[in-house]
Amino acid sequence: MATYEADAGPIVITDPSERTAAKISRAVAKTPLHIFLAFVALLWLMPTLGLFFTSLLSPTDYISNGWWKIFSKPSLATWANYSNVWNTTDIPTSLRITAEIAIGGTLLPIIVAALAGYAFAWVEFPGRDWLFVLVIALLVVPLQMALIPVFHLYNTFHLYDTIFGLILFHTSFGLPFAIFLLRNFFIGIPKDILESARIDGASELRIFVRLILPLGLPAIASLAIFQFLWTWNDLLVALVMARNTTPITVDIFSQLRQFGSNIDIIAPASFLSMIIPLGVFFAFQRYFVQGLLAGSVK
Amino acid sequence: MEPPVVAAPPSGEPGVLRRNAVALGFLLPAAILLTVMVLYPTIYTIIRSFFGKDAHEGFLPSGQFAGIDNYKSLFTTNILVTAIKNSAIWILVAPALVTAIGLVFAVLTERIRWAVAFKAIVFMPMAISLFATGVIWHVMYIKDPSQGAVNAAIGAVKSWVSTPGALSSASPSTPALTGSPQSGYVLQKPVSAGSTTLLGLTAIPPTDVPSGAKQVATLQPKAGAITGVVWRDFKPGGGVIGKPEQGELGLPGVHVKLIDSSGKTVQRATTGDDGSFTFDKVGSGSFKPGIAASTFAAPFGGVSWLGSRLITPAVIIAYIWVWAGFAMVVIGAGLAAISREVLEAARTDGATEWQVFRRVTVPMLAPVLSVVFITMLINVLKVFDIVISIAPGSTQSDAAVIAVQMWRQSFGGVNDFGLGSAIAVFLFLLVIPVLLLNVRRFRREV
Numbered sequence: 223m224a225t226y227e228a229d230a231g232p233i234v235i236t237d238p239s240e241r242t243a244a245k246i247s248r249a250v251a252k253t254p255l256h257i258f259l260a261f262v263a264l265l266w267l268m269p270t271l272g273l274f275f276t277s278l279l280s281p282t283d284y285i286s287n288g289w290w291k292i293f294s295k296p297s298l299a300t301w302a303n304y305s306n307v308w309n310t311t312d313i314p315t316s317l318r319i320t321a322e323i324a325i326g327g328t329l330l331p332i333i334v335a336a337l338a339g340y341a342f343a344w345v346e347f348p349g350r351d352w353l354f355v356l357v358i359a360l361l362v363v364p365l366q367m368a369l370i371p372v373f374h375l376y377n378t379f380h381l382y383d384t385i386f387g388l389i390l391f392h393t394s395f396g397l398p399f400a401i402f403l404l405r406n407f408f409i410g411i412p413k414d415i416l417e418s419a420r421i422d423g424a425s426e427l428r429i430f431v432r433l434i435l436p437l438g439l440p441a442i443a444s445l446a447i448f449q450f451l452w453t454w455n456d457l458l459v460a461l462v463m464a465r466n467t468t469p470i471t472v473d474i475f476s477q478l479r480q481f482g483s484n485i486d487i488i489a490p491a492s493f494l495s496m497i498i499p500l501g502v503f504f505a506f507q508r509y510f511v512q513g514l515l516a517g518s519v520k
Numbered sequence: 521m522e523p524p525v526v527a528a529p530p531s532g533e534p535g536v537l538r539r540n541a542v543a544l545g546f547l548l549p550a551a552i553l554l555t556v557m558v559l560y561p562t563i564y565t566i567i568r569s570f571f572g573k574d575a576h577e578g579f580l581p582s583g584q585f586a587g588i589d590n591y592k593s594l595f596t597t598n599i600l601v602t603a604i605k606n607s608a609i610w611i612l613v614a615p616a617l618v619t620a621i622g623l624v625f626a627v628l629t630e631r632i633r634w635a636v637a638f639k640a641i642v643f644m645p646m647a648i649s650l651f652a653t654g655v656i657w658h659v660m661y662i663k664d665p666s667q668g669a670v671n672a673a674i675g676a677v678k679s680w681v682s683t684p685g686a687l688s689s690a691s692p693s694t695p696a697l698t699g700s701p702q703s704g705y706v707l708q709k710p711v712s713a714g715s716t717t718l719l720g721l722t723a724i725p726p727t728d729v730p731s732g733a734k735q736v737a738t739l740q741p742k743a744g745a746i747t748g749v750v751w752r753d754f755k756p757g758g759g760v761i762g763k764p765e766q767g768e769l770g771l772p773g774v775h776v777k778l779i780d781s782s783g784k785t786v787q788r789a790t791t792g793d794d795g796s797f798t799f800d801k802v803g804s805g806s807f808k809p810g811i812a813a814s815t816f817a818a819p820f821g822g823v824s825w826l827g828s829r830l831i832t833p834a835v836i837i838a839y840i841w842v843w844a845g846f847a848m849v850v851i852g853a854g855l856a857a858i859s860r861e862v863l864e865a866a867r868t869d870g871a872t873e874w875q876v877f878r879r880v881t882v883p884m885l886a887p888v889l890s891v892v893f894i895t896m897l898i899n900v901l902k903v904f905d906i907v908i909s910i911a912p913g914s915t916q917s918d919a920a921v922i923a924v925q926m927w928r929q930s931f932g933g934v935n936d937f938g939l940g941s942a943i944a945v946f947l948f949l950l951v952i953p954v955l956l957l958n959v960r961r962f963r964r965e966v
Binding site for chain 1: 544560579628637643672901905923937944
């Protein structure tokens with residue numbers, strides 16, 4: 223190749239063409255990699271698409287065709303299952319309940335954890351490190367440890383089968399991680415800013431509201447997305463702590479016994495339950511990743 | 521006039537008191553919630569695990585002290601031992617696979633332009649609930665290859681390698697043909713060149729008759745050749761058995777063979793639309809025509825992913841589908857932090873890509889890899905939703921892990937809170953090493 227370049231003119235190596243040639247040869251060498259990764263991407267996409275296409279098939283078409291028939295016969299697709307689920311089942315109600323639990327279960331722990339995180343980061347008090355160690359210890363306690371006693375507590379205090387009860391449970395078990403994440407973020411806020419505010423006579427609460435919360439917004443955003451997805455997607459807690467006031471996961475779960483015959487309800491309902499988390503995920507992917515990196519120990 | 525201001529000492533008594541009060545105010549909501557909802561329950565459950573089925577009064581376990589009975593049943597009851605075994609399989613397989621796959625994806629995506637799109641696709645299942653994931657994979661795993669995509673794919677590959685038989689249920693219509701579906705059927709009486717043979721089959725449902733089948737051919741003997749027909753020896757309303765008649769169909773696509781007197785197959789052929797076949801230039805001697813076993817090979821019926829034997833691997837595959845994206849993203853961030861110069865230096869020194877990966881990349885990523893691995897380890901212990909939503913009722917017990925049985929024994933009909941508590945405590949004991957690890961890591965930082 224070098225001799226060919228030499229023939230081209232007095233300058234021995236013409237930079238751009240050399241680069242182009244190298245680029246092409248590198249691209250060719252990478253073809254198997256591209257094919258492999260494209261295959262993997264397809265493999266990862268397929269299951270979700272499969273459920274979506276299944277949800278578009280009428281019960282009779284589903285029994286005689288695999289969902290992939292939609293590729294060769296798009297006319298099979300119909301929204302009938304969706305309108306059926308929306309108009310004749312409790313799914314819209316349970317979606318609303320899910321949303322209420324998820325919003326409450328996101329806001330409450332953020333407020334409580336931000337207060338505690340600030341204290342752990344910037345207020346000196348005796349036993350601070352020990353208490354924080356305790357929080358870290360609670361980080362990995364399986365929520366199975368609380369199901370039975372909290373079930374009793376909720377029966378005693380009439381919180382069983384209430385949205386507030388579910389919010390409270392998610393808040394409590396979200397707290398250790400939330401405090402851990404926010405304290406670690408708050409501690410990185412420059413000390414000078416806080417000191418000067420204190421010298422100016424600002425109260426701690428004012429500092430918290432006016433300085434810490436705005437500066438901590440990136441961490442709070444990551445936390446919010448986590449907590450939202452976590453509470454939205456919960457099944458276990460709602461299965462134990464609720465009977466009639468149930469989120470969509472529990473609703474679909476009760477349909478699973480008749481998987482074959484109820485697929486025209488299960489598939490669209492499952493897909494409906496995924497839309498909001500997927501939207502949140504794609505809109506705030508960056509914060510989600512940041513949150514993951516900040517505390518992948520839970 | 522105000523008195524001259526004396527600056528308050530920065531760490532005087534009232535200052536400390538005030539600061540403690542502030543701290544208390546900020547911590548109080550969290551402290552109350554954590555104490556009531558996490559700490560008290562943890563202690564309660566530990567104590568509760570030594571009591572009987574419904575030994576509860578007020579806020580404490582009481583009556584029915586059971587000693588270690590609950591723990592005994594945990595390790596002796598069949599379904600619970602199965603759950604512990606399944607959890608062991610999960611622990612041994614899932615975290616390692618997730619970490620390895622995440623590492624491979626992270627390294628490979630570094631070299632492509634569309635890494636962002638790839639990462640978004642692989643990462644997406646993280647946003648979906650594990651419960652919905654279970655529904656998704658249940659649909660994927662359906663046994664019937666015409667409905668379950670996994671089995672459809674396997675079936676497609678299989679039929680590409682070896683075509684399924686045209687007539688899986690057929691059997692000979694007369695005793696002249698002997699053999700079995702596994703070995704194929706052979707005409708008992710030998711024939712020689714110039715003769716015709718009739719190979720009749722019955723027990724073929726109308727839906728199994730190959731498309732394109734025509735009226736069975738009328739045979740003409742041919743010099744030097746053995747000719748014959750394979751046909752559906754059945755006519756609605758009767759007919760003569762062993763004789764091709766008007767209204768009976770020839771069977772196309774059937775594999776026929778010719779066996780010589782020594783038992784060796786000397787020729788093969790496939791029947792035409794009217795069921796006819798010809799073995800040309802057969803030479804002298806006697807031969808036995810027959811129908812090859814491949815004709816009767818049963819079509820692929822599907823792997824029973826949701827059956828008792830494969831259910832745990834099947835659920836683990838779905839789990840990997842969810843968490844590989846997490847591993848990829850975290851490891852990818854670690855990879856981005858490795859200095860390019862170190863990698864370039866290794867390459868300049870003549871290391872192959874594999875050596876760079878094995879000797880430089882992986883060792884430098886060790887801390888990140890261990891974080892991912894440990895995170896997955898804890899996560900695997902608590903796995904619940906995905907198991908109960910993929911496994912059908914019939915194999916729930918075969919698929920159950922510790923966390924699933926904790927729920928089933930406590931709330932799923934059995935309602936044994938003593939045993940349920942013992943299972944929860946067992947789960948808790950398994951995560952304690954990680955708890956200690958986290959605490960130690962933090963204390964080193966401070």
